[in-house]
Amino acid sequence: MDPFDVLGVDPDADDAEISRAYRQRVKETHPDQGGSREAFMQLQQAYAAVREGKVELNEDGSIADSTDEADAAARSEPQGPPPGTSRMEYLDYDVLADYGWEIDDDDLFEAASNADLGPGEYGRLLVDHDETLLEAAERCGFAWPYACRGGACANCAVLLREGEVEMANSHVLPEGMVEEGIRLSCLCRPRSDELQVVYNVKHLPGLDELRLPSQQF
Ligand code: FES
Helix, strand or coil, rough: CCCHHHHHHHCCCCHHHHHHHHHHHHHHHHHHHHCHHHHHHHHHHHHHHHCCCCCCCCCCCCCCCHHHHHHHHCCCCCCCCCCCEEEEEEEEEHHHHCCCCCCCCCHHHHHHHHCCCCCCEEEEEEEECCCCCCHHHCCCCCCCCCCCCCCCCCCCCEEEEEEEEECCCCCCCCCCHCCCCECCCCCEEEEEEEEEEEEEECCCCCCCCCCCHHHCC
């Protein structure tokens, strides 16, 4: 295995290029993103070998056999989300009524994971720490509701069931709603490894009145 090939960089790439390439490849290979465990583990091995300077070149310039440390890295299972990302488990509010679930059911996400829901309704995805929940969903091909993308309309509201996010200032949500876990996905960036989010909650009592027609934006 040539670790530089796995990362998609030249052998003389600098740290910034390697780090960028790694983060991009993580998105492509992580099992939560539709990749395979094998591809993800091979990427971890390649990244560890390159970052720790364990890549040795043969006299002809080819890559020498991998080291014991790199092999150990390859055998390890992916644990938490990759560095710089959070894992978000999401559920579409629209499906709750179909299954007789309530938004505050303790086992809501467990029930959702055992139900036959499509990837647009329930699943997991990785969110970069510097992108919003809405941007991450869209990057993964999902059409979550929004209108203004700037904290003025509440169309993008989600209920944060678990985890921490940082939300830029918004005067739309009353304090009581924020205390109940309502957040605006266009303004929130993840701050914990794991998140549980019910999205599409714009029709919850109280939020319906805050929404503004999307034609205004
Ligand atoms: S899209 Fe309007 S507040 Fe988020």
